[in-house]
Amino acid sequence: MSSGGVDSSLTMMLLKNDGHEIFPAHVDYGHLAESREWKACQVICSQLGVHDPVRFRIGGTEVIPSSLVHYELNRHDQAFFPTRNLLFATLGASYAHGISCNVIALGILANPVFPDQRPEFFKSAEVAISQALGKEMRISTPLISLDKREVLKLARAKKLPLELAYYCHTGGDQPCGTCIACRDRIAAESKLSEESL
DSSP states (O other): OOOSSHHHHHHHHHHHHTTOOOOOEEEEOSOTTHHHHHHHHHHHHHHHTOOOOEEEEOOOGGGSOOTTTOTTSOTTTTOOOTTHHHHHHHHHHHHHHHTTOOEEEOOOOSSOSSGGGSHHHHHHHHHHHHHHHTSOOEEEOTTTTOOHHHHHHHHHHTTOOGGGOOOOTTOOSSOOSOSHHHHHHHHHHHHHHHHHO
């Protein structure tokens, strides 16, 4: 799955470097950052030399009380979008099944904030999706032992074009600095700066 952010982009790069053929899938779930994320996703996929991304469009999400889809909600405290990663995994598996692929990959990191970012969740989702398809479908999370600082460090070492990725949940031209994604990025960059002193 490709959001247009650093985590999913690095995941694609690492898997491609390991010799895997990459078929990116992007999910538009009515979130505020969709326009910026989709543009970033397309540009990064082109830069990485993988297949053009397909785009799922999910409507009706305005009924979900998450700041990812509602600008007026608290960007940090109300960011949880229930079952978002299950949605991503399910749609990714549906697409993978149609192209005879048995692995889907998500850019999930260590130190989970929400329940659907934990390793045990992905193990359970893998079983449920495999049962739903009637064949084995593996969920790969190659970054799950790394935190954001380590991901940024690895991305720079691999020369991933970080300037092309988008990460703010608000979808603005400039990062808001207050959403979970911005705070995580700021904290990681700060740690990296301290390490370089």
